[in-house]
Amino acid sequence: MKLERLISIIYKLLNHEVLSASMLAEEFQVSQRTIYRDIDVICAAGFPVVSYQGIKGGYGMMDGYKMDRSLLGSYDVDSLITVLSSLSSVFEDERVKGTIERLQTIGPEYEAPSLSVDLATHRIGPDVLPLLRTAIIQRNVIRFDYINGQNERTTRGMEPLRLHFKYSNWYVYGYCRTRKDYREFKLSRMMNVFLSQDIFQPHQEVPPMAGDSYSxxxxxxxxxxxxxxxxxxxxxxxxxxxxxxxxxxxxxxxxxxxxxxxxxxxxxxxxxxxxxxxxxxxxxxxxxxxxxxxxxxxxxxxxxx
The missing domain is CATH 3.30.70.240 (Alpha-Beta Plaits)
Structure with a gap:
């Protein structure tokens, strides 16, 4: 936990001019004394942290100090930030936000984004996508009511494996325990989605989704x-x-x-x-x-x- 906090503080200092100890303490839910010790550790690791005095004082990185940009070009960074930002807005994932912050330190300076992506979720409930993603990561079986293309209502149990966005709609793909086969479900037709405590085993071989092959x-x-x-x-x-x-x-x-x-x-x-x-x-x-x-x-x- 301390290591993750130190890394996060480093990237925040790289992305901001000045951050006060009180702001950092509030964000990471620690005392200001802990932040002071963290700054000392960061300085000892070789990062050029500068202390600014006064009412608007705090900590920042030495002017001109940036991470090495040789790994990724500005186009690569912009593209990654765009995709991750859209996912972050949908899933409200703090880890994704942290990744974005780190990428911004090697992206082009003072340049407005040239692309944005809106993965519309107005057709589904606000909590369904994060819940399904949690189920996929933790391998929890989900249960839900579903309206199929023939307007029939059924109750399903499913081992969710993949979320995907196509034709302006979200879908979940996985093994349907009710039908004992792999199925794809449209999220806008799913109701009463429930994450159970049942854990399923990893799937070694997953057949392609229906419609993957045009032929x-x-x-x-x-x-x-x-x-x-x-x-x-x-x-x-x-x-x-x-x-x-x-x-x-x-x-x-x-x-x-x-x-x-x-x-x-x-x-x-x-x-x-x-x-x-x-x-x-x-x-x-x-x-x-x-x-x-x-x-x-x-x-x-x-x-x-």
């Missing part, structure tokens, strides 16, 4: 063609940016979107219906029929009694 399902991909009115271009492009696009003379756009089993893709139906009259499905004709039926069912909900 496994590419023969079931079908093009969906939609016409987008000029007033809905921005909204539709936000959803289907990588689609093949063609502007029409009247200012509208025709999009061709490859979709896996579009006649079963309820997520696609919801997106297309959200555009209202701004987008019309041209192909496949069966999808037009599905959307027509969905609209009829919705209108029936709002029929005056």
């Amino acid at each position: 496994a399902w590419q023969d079931q991909v079908e093009d969906v063609v939609i016409r987008v009115r000029a007033e809905a271009l921005a909204e539709v492009m936000d959803q289907f940016h990588h689609a093949d696009k063609h502007f029409d003379p009247d200012g509208s756009m025709t999009m061709r979107i490859p979709v896996y089993k579009p006649l079963e893709a309820r997520w696609l139906w919801a997106i297309l219906l959200s555009f209202g009259s701004g987008a019309e499905v041209l192909e496949p004709s069966a999808l037009r029929g599905i959307l027509r039926e969905q609209l009829r069912n919705t209108l029936n909900l709002y029929e005056e009694v």
